Amino acid sequence: MYFSAAPYRRRLAALAALFLIICLVQREDGFAAERSAPLSGEYQVKAAFVYNFIKFVTWPSGEASTGGAVRLCILGDLPDAAPFFDLNGQEIMGKRLHIVQLREPQEARTCQILFLSSSLSRRLPENLELVRGSPVLTVGDTDGYAQRGVMINMYIENKRVRFEINAETAGQAGLRISTKLLSLAGTVHGTPRTGK
Amino acid sequence: MRTLKQELILVNIAATGAALLVAVALLFSAELRTWKEAMVRDISIKADIIGSQCTAALTFNATKDAEEILRTLQADEQIEHAAVYTADGMIFAAYPGRSGQGQVPKSPPAEGHYFTTGHLDLTRPIFLHEEKIGVIAIRANLDQLRTLLLQYGFGSTLVLLLALTASSVLLSRLQRTVTEPVTDLVLLMETISRDKDYAQRARGRGPKELVSLAGSFNEMLTAIQSRDHELERSLAALKKAYGKLEDLDRLKSAFISTVSHELRTPITSIKAFVELLLIKPDMRENRKARLLETINSETDRLSRLIGDLLDLSRIESGVMLWRDQSVILAEVVRSAVNGIIPLAKVKGIKIEETVEDGLPTLHADRDRIMQVVMNLLSNAVKFTQPDGRITISTTRTASPSGIAVSVADTGPGIPHDDLSLIFERFHRSGDVLTSAIEGTGLGLSISREIIEHYGGRIWAASEVGKGSVFTFSIPLKRPFGSHQGSGQ
Numbered sequence: 001m002y003f004s005a006a007p008y009r010r011r012l013a014a015l016a017a018l019f020l021i022i023c024l025v026q027r028e029d030g031f032a033a034e035r036s037a038p039l040s041g042e043y044q045v046k047a048a049f050v051y052n053f054i055k056f057v058t059w060p061s062g063e064a065s066t067g068g069a070v071r072l073c074i075l076g077d078l079p080d081a082a083p084f085f086d087l088n089g090q091e092i093m094g095k096r097l098h099i100v101q102l103r104e105p106q107e108a109r110t111c112q113i114l115f116l117s118s119s120l121s122r123r124l125p126e127n128l129e130l131v132r133g134s135p136v137l138t139v140g141d142t143d144g145y146a147q148r149g150v151m152i153n154m155y156i157e158n159k160r161v162r163f164e165i166n167a168e169t170a171g172q173a174g175l176r177i178s179t180k181l182l183s184l185a186g187t188v189h190g191t192p193r194t195g196k
Numbered sequence: 197m198r199t200l201k202q203e204l205i206l207v208n209i210a211a212t213g214a215a216l217l218v219a220v221a222l223l224f225s226a227e228l229r230t231w232k233e234a235m236v237r238d239i240s241i242k243a244d245i246i247g248s249q250c251t252a253a254l255t256f257n258a259t260k261d262a263e264e265i266l267r268t269l270q271a272d273e274q275i276e277h278a279a280v281y282t283a284d285g286m287i288f289a290a291y292p293g294r295s296g297q298g299q300v301p302k303s304p305p306a307e308g309h310y311f312t313t314g315h316l317d318l319t320r321p322i323f324l325h326e327e328k329i330g331v332i333a334i335r336a337n338l339d340q341l342r343t344l345l346l347q348y349g350f351g352s353t354l355v356l357l358l359a360l361t362a363s364s365v366l367l368s369r370l371q372r373t374v375t376e377p378v379t380d381l382v383l384l385m386e387t388i389s390r391d392k393d394y395a396q397r398a399r400g401r402g403p404k405e406l407v408s409l410a411g412s413f414n415e416m417l418t419a420i421q422s423r424d425h426e427l428e429r430s431l432a433a434l435k436k437a438y439g440k441l442e443d444l445d446r447l448k449s450a451f452i453s454t455v456s457h458e459l460r461t462p463i464t465s466i467k468a469f470v471e472l473l474l475i476k477p478d479m480r481e482n483r484k485a486r487l488l489e490t491i492n493s494e495t496d497r498l499s500r501l502i503g504d505l506l507d508l509s510r511i512e513s514g515v516m517l518w519r520d521q522s523v524i525l526a527e528v529v530r531s532a533v534n535g536i537i538p539l540a541k542v543k544g545i546k547i548e549e550t551v552e553d554g555l556p557t558l559h560a561d562r563d564r565i566m567q568v569v570m571n572l573l574s575n576a577v578k579f580t581q582p583d584g585r586i587t588i589s590t591t592r593t594a595s596p597s598g599i600a601v602s603v604a605d606t607g608p609g610i611p612h613d614d615l616s617l618i619f620e621r622f623h624r625s626g627d628v629l630t631s632a633i634e635g636t637g638l639g640l641s642i643s644r645e646i647i648e649h650y651g652g653r654i655w656a657a658s659e660v661g662k663g664s665v666f667t668f669s670i671p672l673k674r675p676f677g678s679h680q681g682s683g684q
Contacts, residue, residue, distance in 0.1 A: 052255045180252035
């Protein structure tokens with residue numbers, strides 16, 4: 001993969017096109033509303049979702065200033081992490097996006113976004129405890145993660161990727177999630193903290 | 197034909213109407229512009245709000261959410277349809293309007309706003325963090341504009357009508373200051389031309405021009421009046437002159453008839469006697485001699501008459517030859533007295549003469565002055581009874597400086613009524629035919645012509661039974677124009 005800025009738009013367009021194709025494919029199948037098994041290309045969609053979540057989340061001023069870079073950290077093992085690493089070096093909101101596979105959970109505090117894999121399900125509370133009070137957006141794709149404190153949790157419904165938001169923990173972390181994103185969320189847990 | 201008032205009101209309606217129309221048109225165009233700007237602003241804000249709300253839906257490909265957001269446009273009945281497109285021009289979400297009939301275009305229209313017939317098409321980009329992620333297109337109808345147009349049309353018509361009515365009412369009151377003086381003038385002119393009464397005058401009031409018009413009119417009236425007076429005067433003079441001419445004509449006719457009569461009288465007797473002599477050649481000598489004597493005297497009379505007539509006509513027609521020279525009046529009077537003494541002695545009349553010797557000399561025709569004096573003396577002798585007395589005297593007159601000669605007799609006198617007639621031609625006291633007194637009846641008339649030729653006067657004073665005084669006066673300096681004759 002290339003990490004230069006020039007083909008960035010083309011790649012993004014390709015990503016978006018893929019995203020749409022997947023959506024169209026998903027729409028053609030008319031299954032009942034059931035949270036179902038993994039789809040093909042599922043992690044490509046999820047990577048695009050995470051990338052887009054960044055645009056609708058506001059970090060407290062100063063906290064996110066890590067030298068003009070945004071760190072997206074993955075904790076635990078993903079069935080397909082490649083689509084995430086494809087995003088490495090992308091520019092987002094004037095900053096460069098770095099994709100990092102964390103080896104030590106303690107490094108989580110240095111991230112702006114922390115993707116918690118389902119493999120961490122049992123050790124989730126300790127990991128969440130590591131970033132408590134820090135402006136780190138926690139993201140997951142495991143049932144029940146949202147209730148357990150992960151701020152944005154993706155799931156599959158009617159063969160479409162959807163997401164739920166735990167507004168309470170996001171608020172506690174000092175993160176502000178856009179109401180536009182909230183309105184798109186399937187479920188919102190807790191009350192979103194309003195304010196600056 | 198319209199009256200001045202109607203004309204004024206029409207002019208007012210045209211002027212006010214035009215001004216109001218221009219004002220309404222300008223106001224309306226300004227209002228339309230403002231309204232269009234406001235509408236563009238309003239729809240732009242709506243498009244931006246909806247576009248911003250759709251950012252997440254666009255990003256996460258949530259068409260239904262986007263459509264739901266678009267449906268909030270239902271609140272605005274202006275909006276016919278709206279649609280959101282992706283950045284690469286694909287339709288993403290559509291709102292078909294309240295009716296659900298709106299046909300959204302398949303690809304996004306160019307950005308900006310366009311007023312077409314009945315619609316406003318507005319297209320705005322959708323940005324997310326300075327990145328253009330899509331486009332929103334809204335079509336709004338211009339029903340509000342139509343309503344506005346109608347309201348404006350109705351309003352301006354109302355305003356126009358009200359303004360015109362108000363200005364007409366106002367003008368129909370104010371126009372009096374202009375039209376009333378004009379109407380007054382017109383009425384006055386009509387009255388004057390109907391009654392021919394040019395003594396009336398216009399009252400100058402109202403605007404300056406009307407005051408000056410009234411002034412000019414009055415001047416014209418004055419001119420007409422004075423011309424009328426002049427005309428009346430000349431007419432009177434003409435009538436008088438005509439009357440005089442008629443009198444003169446009558447006089448001439450009478451004169452001719454008298455002259456014919458006077459001429460016939462001696463001719464008749466001459467002819468009768470001549471015939472008698474022819475019939476009776478053996479008439480006695482003394483009888484024949486008496487007849488011949490009568491014929492002779494009649495011929496003399498005829499000759500004198502013709503001579504007098506010639507004199508008179510010469511004087512009157514101005515062909516008389518006046519041989520003017522220095523005349524010593526005393527000498528003339530004495531010569532005349534000497535000439536008449538034999539005749540007076542025959543009748544036993546005494547002549548007294550009181551003539552001043554130091555009188556100034558006159559410049560005149562001696563023979564004519566002599567003729568006048570002789571005429572007065574012979575008349576006096578003719579009418580004075582035997583043993584009567586005739587007095588001739590001279591006096592100086594003061595104003596004008598001249599000399600007067602009076603001949604007084606002790607005759608029967610002249611009745612007062614005849615005094616003014618004795619200088620007329622052929623006038624004689626008593627009946628011509630039966631009177632024993634001879635005369636042509638032209639002597640005094642000729643005398644008057646002569647005296648008047650020299651600018652003098654001749655007159656008579658008399659009292660019946662006591663005698664008469666005939667006087668003439670001649671100024672030393674002849675007044676200008678008097679030599680041209682009396683004209684009578």
